[in-house]
Amino acid sequence: MTPRAEIVHWLFASGFLLLGMLLLAEAIVGYDVWRKRRWRTYLWPSLAFGIGVFLWPVSVFFTNSTLHMVAHASWAETAMIAGAAQLALARGKLHSRWWTLAVSVSMAVSGLAFLIHEQNPWFFSRAAFLHHALGWTVLVAAIFPIGQTLRPRAFGWNVGFAMTWVTVAVLLFADRDLAPIFGHLSPLAGAPR
Amino acid sequence: MRRPAVLGAAALIAVALPGTAFGHATLRHAIPAFQSRESVAPREVLLRFDQTVGLIPHAIEVFARDGRRVSGTPTFGADHRLVRAPVSGLVRGGYTVRWRVLSSDGHVGAGVFTFGYRIAAPPPTQAYGASGPTWADDFARWGLFVSLALLLGSLGIRLFVLREPIPDRLSKRLYLFAGLGAFATIDVGIAAFILRAEDALQLPFVDLMYGDLSPFATKTRFGVAFVAMTLGFALVAALVVLSWLLDAPKLLRPAFLVALGFASGLSLSGHSAVEPNSTWFSQLADFLHLSAASLWAGGLVTLAFAVWPLAPELRRGAFLGFSRLATVLVGLLVLAGTYLTILRLPAVHDLWSASYGRVLLVKLAIVSLALAWGAAHHFLVRPRLERGDAPRGLRRSLLGEMSVAMAVLLVAAVLVNSAPPPRPVAGSTQATPAAR
Numbered sequence: 001m002t003p004r005a006e007i008v009h010w011l012f013a014s015g016f017l018l019l020g021m022l023l024l025a026e027a028i029v030g031y032d033v034w035r036k037r038r039w040r041t042y043l044w045p046s047l048a049f050g051i052g053v054f055l056w057p058v059s060v061f062f063t064n065s066t067l068h069m070v071a072h073a074s075w076a077e078t079a080m081i082a083g084a085a086q087l088a089l090a091r092g093k094l095h096s097r098w099w100t101l102a103v104s105v106s107m108a109v110s111g112l113a114f115l116i117h118e119q120n121p122w123f124f125s126r127a128a129f130l131h132h133a134l135g136w137t138v139l140v141a142a143i144f145p146i147g148q149t150l151r152p153r154a155f156g157w158n159v160g161f162a163m164t165w166v167t168v169a170v171l172l173f174a175d176r177d178l179a180p181i182f183g184h185l186s187p188l189a190g191a192p193r
Numbered sequence: 194m195r196r197p198a199v200l201g202a203a204a205l206i207a208v209a210l211p212g213t214a215f216g217h218a219t220l221r222h223a224i225p226a227f228q229s230r231e232s233v234a235p236r237e238v239l240l241r242f243d244q245t246v247g248l249i250p251h252a253i254e255v256f257a258r259d260g261r262r263v264s265g266t267p268t269f270g271a272d273h274r275l276v277r278a279p280v281s282g283l284v285r286g287g288y289t290v291r292w293r294v295l296s297s298d299g300h301v302g303a304g305v306f307t308f309g310y311r312i313a314a315p316p317p318t319q320a321y322g323a324s325g326p327t328w329a330d331d332f333a334r335w336g337l338f339v340s341l342a343l344l345l346g347s348l349g350i351r352l353f354v355l356r357e358p359i360p361d362r363l364s365k366r367l368y369l370f371a372g373l374g375a376f377a378t379i380d381v382g383i384a385a386f387i388l389r390a391e392d393a394l395q396l397p398f399v400d401l402m403y404g405d406l407s408p409f410a411t412k413t414r415f416g417v418a419f420v421a422m423t424l425g426f427a428l429v430a431a432l433v434v435l436s437w438l439l440d441a442p443k444l445l446r447p448a449f450l451v452a453l454g455f456a457s458g459l460s461l462s463g464h465s466a467v468e469p470n471s472t473w474f475s476q477l478a479d480f481l482h483l484s485a486a487s488l489w490a491g492g493l494v495t496l497a498f499a500v501w502p503l504a505p506e507l508r509r510g511a512f513l514g515f516s517r518l519a520t521v522l523v524g525l526l527v528l529a530g531t532y533l534t535i536l537r538l539p540a541v542h543d544l545w546s547a548s549y550g551r552v553l554l555v556k557l558a559i560v561s562l563a564l565a566w567g568a569a570h571h572f573l574v575r576p577r578l579e580r581g582d583a584p585r586g587l588r589r590s591l592l593g594e595m596s597v598a599m600a601v602l603l604v605a606a607v608l609v610n611s612a613p614p615p616r617p618v619a620g621s622t623q624a625t626p627a628a629r
Contacts, residue, residue: 053431064406065402067402073380187245
């Protein structure tokens with residue numbers, strides 16, 4: 001017995017919302033103030049790593065299509081790796097700032113995958129709309145970690161990165177298994193519930 | 194050429210596709226249910242999807258064990274989410290249901306499941322049309338063994354051979370090997386699972402991407418083992434990463450134990466678990482055989498590629514320590530292997546008359562070479578190291594033994610995917626078919 005997909009998405013939306021809020025707090029108070037307490041530097045990378053770990057059960061318990069399983073597995077793995085790289089930077093295990101690009105690469109691949117995968121048009125259903133919106137959001141936002149790599153203290157890059165995850169959370173909270181989007185629902189998609 | 198393409202593409206997608214897929218039709222309900230045992234012959238097969246679907250040729254086909262088609266023309270039910278096909282002429286036996294529908298997003302969703310009429314349903318891997326494992330499955334299984342060896346070997350060397358503290362650069366390399374091994378075990382496991390399901394689904398690659406894997410994940414031993422192993426090795430990967438980040442080598446002990454425990458999934462889902470004469474003892478023997486081989490082969494990789502180039506001062510101690518550990522491992526390997534050989538080959542002539550026996554002979558030949566190599570290290574090199582000598586070319590020799598060990602794992606992968614010869618039934622001239 002597995003929960004409905006929309007419920008799982010809402011659970012992960014909560015994680016992404018917390019991630020976004022932590023990053024936003026860091027952006028508002030500033031890079032140096034945030035790092036006055038060392039434990040604070042571990043917060044968002046730990047959360048990203050944890051989200052990756054918790055995506056594995058989603059991958060193996062929702063196997064109604066090969067792509068669905070593989071997609072979640074790869075997302076789990078990239079989240080774990082990106083989170084671990086950031087934790088290692090915070091901890092001093094890795095030193096090169098270019099490791100921040102692991103997050104950017106992960107986001108770019110994720111965004112492209114959303115767009116390549118979704119075959120339906122934007123207004124087919126809410127799920128289709130969210131796939132497109134999530135894909136473009138994450139793909140475009142992959143530029144923020146690049147900016148952070150070059151200028152870690154720049155307010156714009158940090159706020160942009162934080163707001164990306166708030167947006168992802170909002171989009172995931174908006175997900176329903178079968179629902180219209182702005183009044184549109186293709187008759188092919190079935191009855192809304 | 195289709196199989197290699199599937200393997201390659203599955204591996205690529207495992208790296209490159211972090212998205213979600215809920216835009217295509219998903220089978221919600223089936224009558225008869227997956228792997229159900231029906232006491233009354235069903236008059237129709239009924240499939241309910243989560244959204245409207247289109248009918249395409251071969252939308253629902255039901256096959257008897259002998260390939261006889263027992264289903265009629267599919268039609269829609271009360272709405273276009275319900276597809277039904279009449280069935281007739283069922284006799285006692287196992288039946289395969291293959292379905293293919295056009296999703297509203299343009300994809301062809303497909304799946305296969307089985308049911309039994311007055312008998313237990315066969316597993317979906319034995320669906321009509323499935324051809325059994327091919328060389329691609331063997332290759333994937335080999336990848337799984339190598340990944341597991343890298344994980345267990347690097348952890349084993351650190352925990353049982355080297356003494357803390359170890360040089361930082363060696364520590365980093367060992368963490369890298371363990372992390373790679375853990376993630377590779379998961380990724381190759383996913384590829385192996387998809388390949389195994391693909392054999393039963395019999396779908397072209399694009400359709401396979403939308404194939405329903407749930408009957409395999411929930412109703413087969415290898416599927417359940419896959420689910421458990423994926424979760425287990427994700428935990429191992431997390432423990433290894435945390436151990437590295439927190440400078441806490443003590444976390445490697447639970448990581449090793451969890452990895453060892455979940456490696457048993459391979460034994461519990463292989464033919465050692467489904468043969469008619471399988472017992473808990475034979476499964477334990479298979480687990481010990483696999484674990485000892487992984488630890489031995491992975492230990493050699495770790496010695497050759499981590500200890501030797503990065504910690505010259507530890508070479509002597511590491512070699513001597515591994516030599517002691519390898520003695521125990523080889524003992525376990527030989528004892529468990531001999532027991533399993535006797536169990537799986539009812540007659541000596543099966544060694545050359547059955548394909549399983551011939552593969553086993555090849556394996557025995559390569560294992561003999563590996564054992565001879567190991568014995569040379571143990572009896573010739575070890576005493577010199579204990580006297581304080583530094584034999585030249587030892588790394589090359591370790592690389593040689595490691596290569597032979599990898600070859601052993603490859604042949605073992607072929608052997609695991611092969612069916613042992615059937616065992617004669619007492620008081621009968623007939624034989625029971627061996628299960629895969």
